[in-house]
Amino acid sequence: MTKVIIIDDEAHCTNVLANLIGKVHSDYTITGIFTNPIKGLQFIQNNPPDLLFLDIEMPNLNGFALIDKLLPIDFDIIFTTAYDQYAIRAFNYSAINYLLKPISERSIVTALANWEKRRKKTSTEQWQLFQNNLENSTNERTKIALPTGVGFNIVEIKNIVRCMSDNNYTNFFLKDESKILICRTLKEIEDILKDHNFIRVHQSHLINPLFVKGILKQDGGSLIMSDSTEIPVSRQKRKQINDILETMLRLK
Incomplete structure (x- = not known):
């Protein structure tokens, strides 16, 4: 069973994602949907997923800070964001996928097909390298x-x-x-x-x-x-x- 969690402060975005994921992969189980990132963090600490769909810009706790609180992690992440600026910054080096909103069925199909091929666990070292590339000159x-x-x-x-x-x-x-x-x-x-x-x-x-x-x-x-x-x-x-x-x- 593939366990998926969705965290996004916009309820309509979580609904769209959940519907698209269910349509593309009925064999996936969505174990949690959260519009409050702090509640999502608490849930993940006791119920880690195989794949996390995570918004970046959220009140109280953004996506990057949320991951920092979970390290080391043993699951994969697909960032979802409406801000292309993050795509450009992450563009320099990352093993972590991201999707730009509005998210289409085609983009979900592509992202999940690629993830299924790799099923590569996101290690602490990979995340730290990703963070370093955002922070370093x-x-x-x-x-x-x-x-x-x-x-x-x-x-x-x-x-x-x-x-x-x-x-x-x-x-x-x-x-x-x-x-x-x-x-x-x-x-x-x-x-x-x-x-x-x-x-x-x-x-x-x-x-x-x-x-x-x-x-x-x-x-x-x-x-x-x-x-x-x-x-x-x-x-x-x-x-x-x-x-x-x-x-x-x-x-x-």
Whole structure:
């Protein structure tokens, strides 16, 4: 029997979640539904679930603080939140799933299918790493979690060669020549990676200067990356970028 608990201060959200979970997985048993996070905490201490659906922004006790009070934990968590800001912050590294409200049947199907495949217990170390990435400065992070349709791809930041915009999506090109497409704008990615010395050289391109093989000055200027791709440099940033890259290349 798979035991599920739902904690959300909005009753209509708990009702929607309970109905969707029952529809998708009739074999799951919802052992507790709470709009009061403190009561939910007390219940979990004596009746731990297999899976917890947990809102983040709640009065008296937010979702993060609630988990801190339960450590160490031996169950998995899917955060539910109406605030994309948490998704962006958690985006840097996490083995913990989250769903953005309003939650659809499709998103529940995907999240639960992924969880069933993994059934990976959320360890204390994983939670602490998640918390550290929210609290530490960006340049201390070494990994980034790229959200896909079925979960996350965990990537070493040092292995990212370049990123390319595709409207509201971003393509990541990695050192091993693999490519990952995620539903995030290049501006969001730039905000995360700029402290790792990534440079926005063009409206559509963000590059890791460590993978620059050369600089072409004809036709307005461009960069040759380690994957042999030629990346244009915008006119506004040309001098600044050339100065930075020429200094780096001389030192390499």
